Amino acid sequence: MKGQTFQRWIFYLALAIALWSTAACHWKAFRQDACTSIKIVDRPIIFDSTRARLTIEYMKSHYGMDVDRPTIQPKMIVVHWTAIPDLERSFAAFDPVFLPSSRSKIRHAGALNVSAHYLIDRDGTIYRLLPDTIMARHVIGLNHAAIGIENVGDASHPLTEDQLRANACLIRQLVQKYPIEYLLGHHEYTRFIGHPLWKELDTSYLTYKVDPGDAFMEALRSKLHDLTFQPLPTPASLPKPTIDETQSTPPSQNAGLAKIVWHSDSVHFGTVQHGEVRHHTYRFTNVGTAPLKIEMVSACDCAEIDYPKHLIAPGESGAIRLTFYSARRKPGHVRVEIDVIANTEPFLHTLILEADVLPQ
Numbered sequence: 001m002k003g004q005t006f007q008r009w010i011f012y013l014a015l016a017i018a019l020w021s022t023a024a025c026h027w028k029a030f031r032q033d034a035c036t037s038i039k040i041v042d043r044p045i046i047f048d049s050t051r052a053r054l055t056i057e058y059m060k061s062h063y064g065m066d067v068d069r070p071t072i073q074p075k076m077i078v079v080h081w082t083a084i085p086d087l088e089r090s091f092a093a094f095d096p097v098f099l100p101s102s103r104s105k106i107r108h109a110g111a112l113n114v115s116a117h118y119l120i121d122r123d124g125t126i127y128r129l130l131p132d133t134i135m136a137r138h139v140i141g142l143n144h145a146a147i148g149i150e151n152v153g154d155a156s157h158p159l160t161e162d163q164l165r166a167n168a169c170l171i172r173q174l175v176q177k178y179p180i181e182y183l184l185g186h187h188e189y190t191r192f193i194g195h196p197l198w199k200e201l202d203t204s205y206l207t208y209k210v211d212p213g214d215a216f217m218e219a220l221r222s223k224l225h226d227l228t229f230q231p232l233p234t235p236a237s238l239p240k241p242t243i244d245e246t247q248s249t250p251p252s253q254n255a256g257l258a259k260i261v262w263h264s265d266s267v268h269f270g271t272v273q274h275g276e277v278r279h280h281t282y283r284f285t286n287v288g289t290a291p292l293k294i295e296m297v298s299a300c301d302c303a304e305i306d307y308p309k310h311l312i313a314p315g316e317s318g319a320i321r322l323t324f325y326s327a328r329r330k331p332g333h334v335r336v337e338i339d340v341i342a343n344t345e346p347f348l349h350t351l352i353l354e355a356d357v358l359p360q
Helices: 002-036 049-063 087-094 161-177 186-192 214-223
Strands: 040-042 076-081 118-120 126-128 146-151 182-185 260-262 266-273 277-286 294-298 303-306 317-325 332-342 348-358
Touching: 002 161, 049 294, 076 161, 076 186, 076 214, 087 118, 118 161, 146 161, 161 214, 182 186, 182 214, 260 348, 266 277, 266 317, 277 348, 294 317, 303 332, 317 332, 317 348
Parallel strands: 040 126, 076 146, 076 182, 118 146, 266 348
Antiparallel strands: 118 126, 260 277, 277 317, 294 332, 303 317, 332 348
């Protein structure tokens, strides 16, 4: 009798294991089938040579990475909300190359506009804004290794069940393509300070974030419980973020405004022999009521730029000096736009360089 009872228990145990294995396989197949129906719509934001250059400059100044191309090796996925409740305005926020003047609290950290790789509408439609391996500015300290997923919504417009499902399916696709180690919400990014993946060089650049919140991330992780992400780091103490964009700038900080008037904002060198070097000075005056700070000047590799790094008081003049190397361009008509970023309204100014380069 004891032998028969033992055999019966073995039989039941084997049956239970077989049923569990079958159910697990069916559940996995069901989950995969549910995600095969998701559609990713390509809707690229502007990524021209200027945005590429700004991204490379950002990687160097913030991460110490001296690279030729703005590419990343994804090791984590960061989930956000846009803080804008509709799709079109959310897309319009990411599309421009330059950070808008309304983001004055983070403009000191670079003129590159914020963006992400994916944008998910409230009905669950997924829009691809950038290739996965191009760097987007969406999370401090970690952009060099992070794929960003933005969701249309905010605290007053909580993310939807459709968005939750779309995030889960998109993440399942991404972990099949890349060695993703971490999944985190934007509000959890400071937990990586001190981690080997943390590369931010500017210790004053730390923003307060609440998106997409613990509840959404808990629900998302529950849907992805079978995936083997690394646990998030748990540092002994977290520094308090120094920048809170949820609070408006006090009026006293808005007093006065710098304003540039250019004596001339363009130059045409005329006919230039290939290999010849030309110089030009763009002169300007601050006619505003606050000190002028030129934050950045960028151009092509055919030009070297020297610009004042000090504050220029109201009424004072300054100069941006240009050296044009015609050997770095092919013969023919050359037209270069030089972007000047300053603490003015508008903050972007464009200078023009033209030349007709003759062959040797």
